[in-house]
Amino acid sequence: MRLPAGPLVAPLLVLMLPALGACALFTDAEPKIPPLVWESGDARLIDPRSATVPPQESLPARLVLYRFLRGVAAGDVRVCGYLIPEYEQDAFGAVGGCRSGLAAERRRLGARTLAALRGVTVPMARRGPGDNEMTVRFGDLRWRTAPPEPAGLLAERFVLRRVGGRWRIAA
Template sequence: MRVRPSLAMMLLLPLLGACGGKDDVTMPPLTPEPSDSRFVVPSNASSPQETLPARLALYRYLRGVAAGNVKSCAFLTPEHERRVFGAPGRCRSGLARARAKLGPRNVAALRGVTVPVCAKGAGGDCTVRFEDLRWKGEPASPGGLLAASFTLRKTRTYWQIAG
């Protein structure tokens, strides 16, 4: 069946007239639903701006491990380095071995990790649980260099992983 152009215009004309004009219906402001878990901030989490330097230190460490960059060892306190690598100063020589134990899947996951939240604790320390890390793809598995939680402590002017 062939439709004449003038007939099609006659049918569309009322629809086109509804666009614009003074009687526009405005959309109400968008507000999150209270039950939406994407907007729920854990009760012990601090404001994102307040914890940004600590979260950035952990982010750089994890991404440095993914890249095999020994400069990421600077983000470890001597106590944490002793616990993970056996003695202070052994991170630089032991990072490649520890990274190899993670396996290719975990190393690939670390390349897309972010640290969205950090809980402030006693003495100003920040704690990031492994479950709070966000992954671009499939998440890594905890173990080895990837602790169940990371405690970050401000030493002098920068943040380091203390536990």
Template sequence: MRARRFVAALTLLPLLAGCGGGNEVTMPPLTPEPGDSRPAPDASASAAPQRRTLPARMALYKYLRGVAVGNVKACAYLAPAYERRVFGGPGRCHSGLGRVRAKLRPQDLAALRGVTVPACQVGPGGADCTVRFEDLRWKGAPARPGGLLAASFVLRRNGARWQVAG
């Protein structure tokens, strides 16, 4: 009986040896999912500025993707001045989003569903961030600029949030 327990313990030793407190990393690094198109920090030498601009780029990303699907929650990412210019006044995004979306071609709406915001230019003092329309990345054919798809988007920090200001 003791011999069987001893043999069983010996067969388990190789398995238990791998469970030690070694410094070996056995799990691969986490990577984004292939279908995930959210803006991710760049791994190149410019990674530090891109990490700092991620919240601003994410605000523009959520706004554009919200416009693509007609979600009025996208209006929360607009500064009053931008809302006045595009929708005719502060607070009019909620009621005017459908009207403004109707002016976009179906191809533009499809393109907005796949848009990403990979980079932005930080303004003086780091308070503003500018994304040119040419810098947006598209999954397929790009949207046509005009209307609410400005030639450039200025993102401005408003307290702890970033908003599309121009």
């Protein structure tokens, strides 16, 4: 005995019609495109001078600032070797003034700030402002204790410059 095909096909057509109608929504002449959204990882949209430098690339410069800050906390005058002469002139009043002026600067910083400097780390640096330079903002420094206020030798930002194959603090 053979069943007529009509009673079986009709319910299938009723179920398929909404699906076939939905296909018409996707065949418009003008395709639907989602709005353009900036993604933070898209390197084409980041100013290379303000971009964070990869950790391995910035390590030598960051290490200079780390040693300088920790050396200031310890009162080690060898940190003066990390300064370019122009910065030493600005910070200590004379080229060569770091060796004689470090103790006075440490007194101005105070015990609480010196204690904070003993636990400071320099986790990141940014490119610029010039070629062969990197910048570390005070806010980018990490502290084991409460961070001190920027003052004196603790600038709002430190500029590190590559001079003769070595990184030195320029501003």
